[in-house]
Amino acid sequence: MADCACQGNAKDDLDLTMLSVVFEAHANDPGALIPILQETQAILGYLPESALREIARQRDIPLSEVYGVASFYTQFHQEPRGETIVKICHGTACHVAGAPEITRAITEELGVGVGETSEDMRFTVEGVACIGCCGLAPVVVIGDQTHGAVDGASARKLAKQLTRKATR
Amino acid sequence: MTTAHSTSTGVTAEVIEIRVCAGTGCVANGSLEVAHRFDDAIEQAAAADRVRVVRTGCHGLCAKGPVVVVAPEGVFYPSVDVHAASDILEALLSGTGPAREHLYRESEDAEAIELYADIPFNTRQERIVLRNCGVIDPEDLGAARAAGTYEALRQTLENLTPSDVIEEMKKSGLRGRGGAGFTTGLKWQLAHDSEADIKYMICNADEGDPGAFMDRSLLEGDPHGVLEGMIIAAYAIGASEGYVYVRAEYPLAVTRLKKALADATAAGFLGTRILGSDFSFTIHVREGAGAFVCGEETALIASIEGHRGMPRPRPPFPTTSGLWNAPTCINNVETLANVAWIITHGAEAYASIGSATSCGTKVFALTGKVRHSGLVEVPFGLTVGELVHEVGGGCADGHEPKAVQIGGPSGGCLPASLFDTRIEYDALMSVGAIVGSGGMVVVDERTCMVELARYFLTFTQDESCGKCVPCRVGTKRMLEIVSRITEGHGEPGDIELLEELADVVKTTSLCGLGQTAPNPVLTTLRYFRDEYVEHVEEHRCRACACSALSTFVVVDSLCKGCGVCKKRCPVDAITGELKGIYVIDSEKCMKCGICETHCPFDAIERV
DSSP states (O other): OOOOSOOTTOOOOOOGGGGHHHHHHTTTOTTTHHHHHHHHHHHHSSOOHHHHHHHHHHHTSOHHHHHHHHHHSTTOOSSOOOSEEEEEEOSHHHHHTTHHHHHHHHHHHHTOOTTOBOTTSSEEEEEESOOSOGGGOSOEEETTEEEOSOOHHHHHHHHHHHHHHHHO | OOOOEEOTTSOEEOOEEEEEEOSHHHHHTTHHHHHHHHHHHHHHTTOTTTEEEEEESOOSOGGGOSOEEEETTTEEEOSOOHHHHHHHHHHHHHTSOSOGGGSEESSTTSOEEOBGGGSHHHHTOOOSTTTTTTTSOTTOHHHHHHTTTTHHHHHHHHHOOHHHHHHHHHHHTOBOSSSSOOBHHHHHHHHHHSOOSOOEEEEEEOOOSTTOOHHHHHHHHOHHHHHHHHHHHHHHHTOSEEEEEEETTOHHHHHHHHHHHHHHHHTTSSBSSGGGSSOOBEEEEEEEOSOGGGGSHHHHHHHHTTSOOOOOOSSSOTTTSOGGGSOEEEEEHHHHHHHHHHHHHOHHHHHTSBOSSSBSEEEEEEEESOSSOEEEEEETTOBHHIIIIIITOOOSTTOOEEEEEESGGGSEEEEGGGTTOBSSHHHHHHTTOOOOSSEEEEEETTSOHHHHHHHHHHHHHHHOOSSSHHHHHHHHHHHHHHHHHHTTOOOTTHHHHHHHHHHHHHHHOSSHHHHHTTHHHHHHHHHOHHHHHIIIIIOOOTTSOSGGGSOEEEOTTTOOOOOHHHHHOTTOOEEOOTTSOOEEOTTTOOOOOHHHHHOTTOOEEEO
16 A cells, blocks of 8 residues: 555654564564554554554554544543543443532543643643443542442542642 | 361361452552561461461442451451451451451441351352452462362263253253343254354353443453353354453453463363363454454454444344454353353253243342342342342442442442332343343432433443444434433433433344343433433432522531632632631522532532
């Protein structure tokens, strides 16, 4: 396949040679696009346009296909993400136990909406479908720490602790 | 209190096992620190020859985590922290009986219950699928084998032909536990009868229902049990390669699954010429990248092939043409976890559990406004009410269950008046719900059914893959209507329009996701229509859950006069002086709820 003619405007100058191990590991697996995207994201933290282009070139498939897959699944991010990820569970059990109130408290306190990253790149707030700790509902996961039975006030406290830690 | 018994490593010795739950819920509650404390204390007391700690999968009663059960007797300690751990170990070593102050009680002044099997949560349960969950160390193949895992595989390869296995499955009456309830034996027969050079066996562990964690708990608690079922299935249909498609959001399950695969391969239960037979089978793990629709068979296949997870019309069914166009059998985790038990105990024994058309047991994630939330396994035929009240202990704080939502975004809401409905495929279908994958969320009068329907629609709308118009556009329009009803802008005719749309989406969508997406709306309309009518005609939400239809007031007895609400109110609707009484002017109030979330004393209420 000829190289894609459009130049795009990929301004990131990331070192993509790190990805060669990923391509080698899946060289003979025709269905490996998703694992490749997962491993690429694990290395780079997100999926910049330059990486998507490199994957298309290495796999000899159209960039549109790579982009189509990368944009379809919620696991993939095309923008860099914050240092700390705040996941607010929106599973059914958490929803009936007050997830909307917690969401409001956290987004207000951090000044970052759901699905957004703070300007200083410290936090990304995510609404997730279900963490699977329904017995502890409602649940918020900050970094790798899970907090159960959160309410509006304690959510606000958690968010405040987080911003304090960040400014220290 | 030590007695001779067979430990999970198979060595008969006088060893007490402290089984600490290391499932996701209990880990989040600090169970690993508790296990660590036990380890340290055992080392300090130089008691490693008498007591050992086992980090197990889910025990079930997640609401009381971290959960600890001391074997062989099965003494149960709920909500164990590091201090309780010290007390429990001390009591164990001194031989004075259990640490009574840490035993389980139904309520504060109730009698202590010593054994886990005796607590009300467990008395109606029957554990087949979860037989090893909470008992063995899931990362220890030796423990799994001592508990009998891979014996059914040996028996199968030595004594049974693929057709024998399929006949046995058919006789057992086992039906798919992923939601649709298709007869497992028949599915295997179809895959077996498809002629091809290569066939695939897939385990569907893409548990997407928000509020369900059965498959996750199984993979975390007994991965070898699932793998054994999958290997037997592969033998029955003639598959040489398999995939486990598991959610990447379940890191612990993925880790334990991968370890189990490596250990099983090293021990000869997977790979070429398994246990000396002519049968060879390998399994790959594919981590799902987060798409609810990938629980649908054809979308799951597309995803394994590296495409967007979009379904395609059936037929051809995957058993004829699936992964890479080869015959493919896809079974859910829980379905496969039943297989070894059926081979070992016989189809008749399995078919005798449950009811005529729904045999065996079903695992549910019982959550929501219920006292004992957790992972439960009950025989089919139990009523919804028995599950909610006897197993779940009803609602806490004097509230009454108003409904249960069964089956997640594809399922329906059953009102309390139908709680005598039996948990069976056909019985639940006849009242508009489904057995589903096993999510069961209890709600009380504080939950608005219209808002709950809006919640599920938001989910399905977001997860719609966009391929077919009825689902892509239909769910969007439905969501718009339900949203405006909850926001107080409902118009006459909206309910009828919603019904019409729901019918179209249900009958014309391409895949199961779209066809079932209207169910939460249809069942809430069927059983809670008056709540919809109130929202539209009276602009009233009886549960005070829809903020636009609620009036916010300051509760004087709780208010400390801090003034935070006044400072935060964006429309200056709150008046009052520091340390005095604050009042919300309902005329000015725009019902944004900001005061409510900021009040440090929970003194803002909705009426």
